[in-house]
Every structure is written in C-alpha cells, then in structure tokens.
Amino acid sequence: MYQVGAAITWFLIFIGAWIYCIAAYGFLLGVGLGWLAAGIAATVLCWFWPLYLLGAVGLALLILGK
Secondary structure, eight states: OHHHHHHHHHHHHHHHHHHHHHHHHHHHHHHHHHHHHHHHHHHHGGGGGGHHHHHHHHHHHHHHHH
16 A cells, blocks of 8 residues: 555656756756656655645645634
C-alpha cells in the first residue's frame, strides 16, 4: 500500500517539477535538463506522501467547516 502511494506521488511530483523547470528555465533547458532535477526531487519527496495526504484531508476539513 505504501509503495502504491509513493508511485502515484512520484508521478505527480515529477510532472509538476518538470513543468516548473520548463517555466523557470525556458523550453530548451527545461525540457533538456529539467527531467533530471524533477526525477531527483520526485524520488526524495515521494516518500513523504502520507504527510501530503494528511495535509489535504486537513485542508478539506477546514474548507468544508466540519
């Protein structure tokens, strides 16, 4: 179960970080080298996915007012 959450989170973080690299450094550097930085960031940050889930649930409870 933990591995499935880490895999889903890895994919989401990778795509988000790669898009950020493209926006920050332009198309050529962002696409050409951004995947490396995005992969490293996703590999490190995906293991904290339970914290992200807790934060999302807490934010949803705050928004819904329950």
